[in-house]
Amino acid sequence: MSRPMFKLFYPASGGAKCVEGMSKSIRLARYGCTNRPFYHIVVIHTRMRRNDQPIEQLGTFDPLPNEYQEKLVSLNIERIRYWLGTSDIHITSPVRELFGLAGLFPIYHRTYMNAWRNRNKAEAEIEKQKQEKLKAEQEANQDKEAASSA
Numbered sequence: 001m002s003r004p005m006f007k008l009f010y011p012a013s014g015g016a017k018c019v020e021g022m023s024k025s026i027r028l029a030r031y032g033c034t035n036r037p038f039y040h041i042v043v044i045h046t047r048m049r050r051n052d053q054p055i056e057q058l059g060t061f062d063p064l065p066n067e068y069q070e071k072l073v074s075l076n077i078e079r080i081r082y083w084l085g086t087s088d089i090h091i092t093s094p095v096r097e098l099f100g101l102a103g104l105f106p107i108y109h110r111t112y113m114n115a116w117r118n119r120n121k122a123e124a125e126i127e128k129q130k131q132e133k134l135k136a137e138q139e140a141n142q143d144k145e146a147a148s149s150a
Contacts, residue, residue, distance in 0.1 A: 014042065014056040022046070025090040026083060028061065029054065038062055041075070041095060043083055058083070061098060075102055 018024075023046045030050060032038035039061040042054035059075035066072065080099070083089055091099070093110070100108040 014054045016044070016048075016053040016055045018055045019045070021088075023088045023090060024055065024083075024086075025092060026058065026080075026095050027092040028094055036064065041098070043089075046090060056083075073098060073102065075099075075104075077102075077104070080104060 024043055025046045026041065026043055027050075028039040029042045029044070030037055030039055040054070040057050041059040041061060043056045043058060044052065044054040056079065058080050059073065062072040064071070075098075081104075084091075084104075093108070096105060097108040097111055099105045100111060
């Protein structure tokens with residue numbers, strides 16, 4: 001069987017057939033270019049590949065910060081609540097983390113751990129800068145004392 005010469009494009013809003021009894025998942029579908037990811041939050045059958053045609057698109061997520069250091073997320077809350085009310089739905093960890101930050105779920109435990117790591121890293125950086133500043137001041141004082149005694 002020959003492969004088609006061009007890739008099939010699906011509408012971003014979805015359109016796949018929703019089959020009863022098949023488990024579905026809410027997950028991220030990666031779009032965008034190399035080194036510039038952009039994600040659609042979609043409902044898709046669990047056994048389908050990442051970028052196959054989704055049943056429905058629920059939102060978007062841009063993980064790279066913009067000029068104001070914001071990561072942009074848009075969610076269709078009404079449709080998300082509809083899908084959460086259905087049975088046989090699985091939510092992936094990155095989506096669960098986004099929903100927790102949006103207030104739909106309790107805050108995901110990984111969010112706390114990332115905040116703790118970032119806070120410790122920032123505190124270590126501040127301590128390192130203080131040590132370097134103190135060391136530079138001590139060297140300056142030693143140079144002054146050496147110049148005054150000579």
